Amino acid sequence: MAFGSGCHWCTEAVFQALKGVDKVEQGFIASTESNTTFSEAVIVHFHPEIITLDILIQIHLYTHKSTSNHSMRTKYRSAIYYFSEAQKEGSALLLVNLQSEFEAPIITKNLPFKDFKPSEIQFTNYYKNNPNKPFCQTYINPKLKLLQTKFSKHLTDNIQRKSIK
Numbered sequence: 001m002a003f004g005s006g007c008h009w010c011t012e013a014v015f016q017a018l019k020g021v022d023k024v025e026q027g028f029i030a031s032t033e034s035n036t037t038f039s040e041a042v043i044v045h046f047h048p049e050i051i052t053l054d055i056l057i058q059i060h061l062y063t064h065k066s067t068s069n070h071s072m073r074t075k076y077r078s079a080i081y082y083f084s085e086a087q088k089e090g091s092a093l094l095l096v097n098l099q100s101e102f103e104a105p106i107i108t109k110n111l112p113f114k115d116f117k118p119s120e121i122q123f124t125n126y127y128k129n130n131p132n133k134p135f136c137q138t139y140i141n142p143k144l145k146l147l148q149t150k151f152s153k154h155l156t157d158n159i160q161r162k163s164i165k
Contacts, residue, residue, distance in 0.1 A: 001056060001091075002029055002081035002113055004041035005064030006139075011042045013127035013140045014063045017147055017159040020050025026126075027118040029081055031111040038117060039077035051154055053087065057094045059151055060108075063143045067104035081113040088112070 005011050012026045023045040028038035044056065057080060060066070066078055080095070082088040091110045099106055118124075127140050141164045147155055148164065 001046070001053060001083070001087060002041055002043040002116075003056075003060045004029060004039050004077040004079040004081065005060065005066070006040075006076045008040040008042055008119065009123070009126040009135070010140050010143055011040075011060075011064070012125070013136075014059065014143050014147065015042060015044045015056075016125075016128065017144060017156055018046075018051055018056075018059070018151075018154050019156055020047045020154075022046065025116070025118060026124050027116055029079075029113065030115040031079070031081065032114050035077065035079070035109070035111055036114070037074060038115075039075055039079075041077070041079070041081065043081075043116060053090055054094055055151070055154055057091060058098060059147065059154070061098060061102070061106065062150060063146060066106050066108045067102055069107045078108040079111050080108060081111050083113050 003011055008026045012024050015021050015024045021044055025043040029041035030036050030038045064078065080091045082091055088110065095106055095108060095110060127136050130136055144159060145164050
């Protein structure tokens, strides 16, 4: 699966914090039709027997502005990118079922994955390499705190125990 939201540094850090996620590829994803422009996103390689697609999508929706159709949505497309028909159908159903947990309508799109351009190496693993930088403290730490509160059983041990300000 692949996910687009806000800044891919944040999205990368969120998914790297989860048990059952082997690899997170940070970069830019393009889809089809009216979504062919590249926007910041990550590809998440995971073990569905450890962490389900349902949980990944819930975490995705809760850790970005999935109900806000702001002016930067071309660069920061709120999306779930699927690689198969089964993922397409599962994601679409989950988006409908999870709507009741949000006051405003979810604007996250369910889109086919078309193309990927990886980020330059100096920008990957940004949080792991720079946890004390102001950007990480301001934007990523609140997302990790939310994970500790709402999704703690799905976190890697080092994030579960980490004191995040």
